[in-house]
Amino acid sequence: MSGHVLYLGFSVRRDQRRTAIVRSAAIFSLTCWRWGRRKMHHVSPFMRRVAQLLPSSGRSSPILDSVGFRSTCLEKGSEILGAGTSVRHVLTIGHGLAMRYRLLPDGSRQVIMFLTAGDICNPHIYPTVIDHGIAAVTPVRIDRFDCESLIGLSNSVVGLNQALWTLAEEQNAIMRNHITSLGxxxxxxxxxxxxxxxxxxxxxxxxxxxxxxxxxxxxxxxxxxxxxxxxxxxxxxxxxxxxxxxxxxxxxxxxxxxxxxxxxxxxxxxx
Amino acid sequence: MSGHVLYLGFSVRRDQRRTAIVRSAAIFSLTCWRWGRRKMHHVSPFMRRVAQLLPSSGRSSPILDSVGFRSTCLEKGSEILGAGTSVRHVLTIGHGLAMRYRLLPDGSRQVIMFLTAGDICNPHIYPTVIDHGIAAVTPVRIDRFDCESLIGLSNSVVGLNQALWTLAEEQNAIMRNHITSLGxxxxxxxxxxxxxxxxxxxxxxxxxxxxxxxxxxxxxxxxxxxxxxxxxxxxxxxxxxxxxxxxxxxxxxxxxxxxxxxxxxxxxxxx
DNA sequence: CGGTATGTTGAGTACGCTCAACACGAGTGG
DNA sequence: CCACTCGTGTTGAGCGTACTCAACATACCG
Structure with a gap:
């Protein structure tokens, strides 16, 4: 299962042996790990959460469900997005648990926040570079959307843009809680x-x-x-x-x- | 200047005397404190930063500058936005220094982040409630926009929405740094x-x-x-x-x- | 001129870190 | 199958940073 593995970071444990925590994963080439019995085109948790925030609340929007995405499954520990990577896709957590983290020059690691099913990995739907890494904490399914598709959709579907802002704000609230907790x-x-x-x-x-x-x-x-x-x-x-x-x-x-x-x-x- | 003052919080100093840190300010009724020699309709730092992020970079957009806003000046310590307040306006820092903060049940206070000129106080341009307070650290000028105006603009001006996301992401990056620093x-x-x-x-x-x-x-x-x-x-x-x-x-x-x-x-x- | 908000310094305490070991399960390869 | 390694969990002992309590000094404001 693990052929050529790139070691990108080390855990904090200084048990004389340093332990690899993040393995690079060829996210676009991995074949999909078995995922229940559903074939393709299940609804992404991300879209489900977005739909719940739309004005036409409750019922799932057929327009949103029709948006194409690709699911990729990653094993525990693999890197989903590396720091400094420029992204042209919108990555969302389909299943499992991931984390935003930073590696410091002294080798220690700070977990900024955990991401659960339905959370978006990118800061927003536009292409950017991110200043931190994202890695799989458990085996994870990533639902990958196209930036252009989502941008186009956000221009046409009323309330979608606001829904995305609301989702982002949820993550911000978690970060603020985290700051308060740490401070x-x-x-x-x-x-x-x-x-x-x-x-x-x-x-x-x-x-x-x-x-x-x-x-x-x-x-x-x-x-x-x-x-x-x-x-x-x-x-x-x-x-x-x-x-x-x-x-x-x-x-x-x-x-x-x-x-x-x-x-x-x-x-x-x-x- | 301080007639009826509402005490909303107390500083951490347990010098036996507790010190008020946040005074409620009737933000909408205060007359504008003298602001240099400019009359009205100066360009808001917020709009200047947004304009720099637009595709037509560099030059200030006449459309953006034409957006109306009202400036209000607050003295040091006044509350700009209270926790739990629902906002129908977009508040931005025109001049001075402000902070996002939380007051804890034990009376202590956590400053989540500082806001400088051009920063937006709301999480986004849509009406919401916020889970933390915002107060003036120095004397502050608040440039207040209308939600509807900005929302309309973000639908018509290309790149504006992305610019707003980028601005928000700047604040998020600061929060991530803060978390890393604290952790x-x-x-x-x-x-x-x-x-x-x-x-x-x-x-x-x-x-x-x-x-x-x-x-x-x-x-x-x-x-x-x-x-x-x-x-x-x-x-x-x-x-x-x-x-x-x-x-x-x-x-x-x-x-x-x-x-x-x-x-x-x-x-x-x-x- | 008090009262309040700040800044500054001293001493004792305790929470959380460091170092060091060991236990245990899971995976791997001989 | 067992030996081996690696990741993880668990426990003990000593130490240092940052907290607490307590005072005092200074600047600002009505």
């Missing part, structure tokens, strides 16, 4: 906020209730909130003992979001 | 990054070279990078002794941006 709040508060945000987004995407599994390694989560994976582990170890979450290899299971929220409120009261 | 890097690195970013933006706006004065109190700057104003003071005290900056009441003078950058690089090497 104020100690490590425990950051962990709680991150887990809460992720579990809410994941459960909303899946349309489920009850326990949510977050398929992200502790190292990655720690890199998002700016603590060491060691300290992160200690914190969630404590939370696990209280039954709020359960740890397992490769992810964290959030038993109850409401308990998580209660824990966060208790933190504020204690302070 | 990685110790207090000193954060101070250097913040000062560098602000001085670069301010000097670019003024079109000057040489020393840049950042008219922001240490408490505010500290609230931006998530350190106490005490620790912030110690750090810039050290930097002042090295001649990189000079402190004065109500602001910081950055003597040389290149020295600042050098200091930042030395930090990385040392680590």
């Amino acid at each position: 104020r709040g100690d490590a425990r508060a950051r962990v709680i906020m991150l887990l809460k945000e992720l579990s809410l987004r994941l459960s909303a995407a899946a349309g489920q209730v009850g326990p949510v599994f977050i398929p992200v390694t502790q190292s990655l989560l720690a890199d998002a909130i700016g603590v060491t994976h060691i300290h992160f582990n200690r914190i969630i170890g404590d939370m696990g003992r209280r039954g709020v979450i359960a740890t397992s290899r490769g992810g964290i299971l959030v038993n109850s979001i409401s308990m998580l929220e209660k824990l966060g409120e208790d933190l504020i009261v204690a302070a | 990685r890097g110790d207090a000193r690195a954060r101070v250097i990054m913040l000062l560098k970013e602000l001085s670069l933006r301010l000097s670019a706006a003024a079109g000057q070279v040489g020393p840049v004065f950042i008219p922001v109190t240490q408490s505010l700057l500290a609230d931006a990078i998530g350190v106490t104003h005490i620790h912030f003071n110690r750090i810039i005290g050290d930097m002042g002794r090295r001649g990189v900056i000079a402190t004065s009441r109500g602001g910081i003078l950055v003597n040389s941006i290149s020295m600042l950058e050098k200091l930042g690089e030395d930090l990385i090497v040392a680590a």
